[in-house]
Amino acid sequence: MSRIVYVNGAYVPEEEAKVSVFDRGFLFADGVYEVTSVLEGRLLDFEGHMRRLRRSLAELDMAAPASDEELLEIHRELVRRNGVEEGLVYLQVTRGAADRDFVYPAGVAPTLVMFTQEKQIVESPAAERGIRVISIPDERWGRRDIKTVQLLYPSMGKMMAKAAGADDAWMVEEGFVTEGTSNNAYIVKGGRIITRHLGNEILHGITRAAVLRLAREAQMEVEERPFTIEEAQGADEAFITSATTFVQPVVAIDDVEIGGGRPGPIARRLREIYVEEARRNAV
Known part of the structure; x- marks a missing residue:
């Protein structure tokens, strides 16, 4: 069964997930990420991961794609839709899609991609x-x-x-x-x-x-x-x-x-x- 992933506001099967070829994460590695572990269907150290995400975004002068509360709900929905009991949720934010230029683009919405992976963590x-x-x-x-x-x-x-x-x-x-x-x-x-x-x-x-x-x-x-x-x-x-x-x-x-x-x-x-x-x- 295909995973459900999150791309810019939509929950879609992974085969249908698409990001622009002009996305700066693809062209410049102009993006940040977090990985939050899932244990018994719940998220570990979530507040810490969101705190570090905000810091990473601020250091790169990059806009946040959503509030911590909204990101928590997306995490939980992905875990629920994919039935993950143990594993992880990967979150990536990039500066967004724009014509290729080393200068940061203005007025561009950030790209937010999230997906789950099942992984045995405790019994390792x-x-x-x-x-x-x-x-x-x-x-x-x-x-x-x-x-x-x-x-x-x-x-x-x-x-x-x-x-x-x-x-x-x-x-x-x-x-x-x-x-x-x-x-x-x-x-x-x-x-x-x-x-x-x-x-x-x-x-x-x-x-x-x-x-x-x-x-x-x-x-x-x-x-x-x-x-x-x-x-x-x-x-x-x-x-x-x-x-x-x-x-x-x-x-x-x-x-x-x-x-x-x-x-x-x-x-x-x-x-x-x-x-x-x-x-x-x-x-």
Whole structure:
């Protein structure tokens, strides 16, 4: 059965969904996106995703296509129409369609596209066994804090990892880890959770914020600072967070096993806490 997707005010079968060839998201990657997870038919961290969406739009001087309340209703309607119990809702906003020109067009309505994907998130084999990552240079543009659709280099990073027999890649800039290709990166040393501080160099992860809050509430020590691949290889544990992986252990970095090559207790506990919290507070 075909999915129902949302395009500029209409719910349509995916085969009928169309966007102009002059859309600036297609021509310039002039757009932003959010991915909200669905658990038991409800949305996780929705307010956080909308807050970050508004920030991304403001940073690019791009008009909002709808209010948060309207976007919530569209999310819920897509989940309902597609019968999604577990998975995600993808939202993309572009500056809209206009003749190709590097200068932002005036008076153009933004394009809003949304669709669902079914995905098993909670019972994840990767979370049980952990993932293996490689390190690669971070060659993205400087404003990684804006969640744009410019994802070619992260996609290349995923393919580099695949070619190396790994699951993902951690990007390195000026000797320090920035983040994963589609996730925030962490290590654990002596019971302390270490992750890079917020800045233009990394995406301000919504799951990151929730997990760090929950860690502090659980009396875990958190240190926000850069770390190197060498420090990570000597850590007790490592893990990643994202909207669609929650907390996922990392068991090897550049073929050096972390924690004996097995998921560690802090990553496991944080995943349990996050899932419990998500079930309580989903909307």
